[in-house]
Amino acid sequence: MQLLGRLEIKSQERIIEFLNKQETGRVCSIDENGYPQIIPMNFVYANGSIYMHSHPRGEKLENMTRNSKVGFEADQSLEFLPSYFTSPTDASQADTLYISVVIKGNATIVSNPKEKAMALNELMKKYQPEGGYEELSQNMKVVEEVAIIKIVPVTMRGKYKIGQHMDKKTRLEIAKKILERNSSNAKHTVNIMGIIETKEGLQVSKEPNW
Structure with a gap:
């Protein structure tokens, strides 16, 4: 338990900072047969929620409409530490330095055009910070055509092992x-x-x- 406590990211700000530096997150929903479905997605953390854009039809949207409880995670594997770093023969000494954030929350499909446009603009700011595009407004057709998934975290925990x-x-x-x-x-x-x-x-x- 002592080690686990030392591995927890205690700063909410650092968790959010980490999330918005990661290109890919993974969202897990539950399908109609009770199996988890995990999908890699582009995402942004904004206004206290995770936002993702999606095709307006698909299994993950059906899953979330049926059961709003989802999981989400993002991680960064920093370095694999070979066992021979600490022992010439003991393979159990192999380790990995990493950072990860795991969220349990409730997902909805955003219907409000203003919120959809905000989410898309935040995604663009994250993935195309150099600009070179027209800011999206709620009246644009593309905002109407795309689906926006919103995850409101119930719990959000981060872990890291970077030598501490x-x-x-x-x-x-x-x-x-x-x-x-x-x-x-x-x-x-x-x-x-x-x-x-x-x-x-x-x-x-x-x-x-x-």
Whole structure:
């Protein structure tokens, strides 16, 4: 329980910040036979809710109309830590550094044109921040034609493992091995762990606490 507490993101602001930096979320609804259906979706967190756009017909919309209770999650796998980082033979020592947010909530299909236009504009701001498009208004035909899913969270919890469970010495050793392994995400992961490279070598710049 002690470790689980240290893995929880305590800041609601950091959870929201994380959500809106992720390109893909996964929404889970329950089909007519009681099975979960999980779909990857573009999404945005705005005004206290998750918004997604969709084709106006489809199984997930039918599921949500029948049963509004849904799950939603977004995650970022930062770095796989091979078992040999800490043991030459024990495969159980393999681990992963990650950040994730899991939501339980109630889904509705938005009918209000003004709210639909707001959601679409927020999605565009997230995915096309450089602009180059006309802002959508509630009177545009495209707003009428697309479906907007809204999830109001009942619970929203975040977890992260970015080295906060390690002492400084171990964190520095793991960071060094991450850089030596040289994955595509290595430098980004080490930075999130609160480690910086200096002329004198790797140093702890901050505690990796959210």
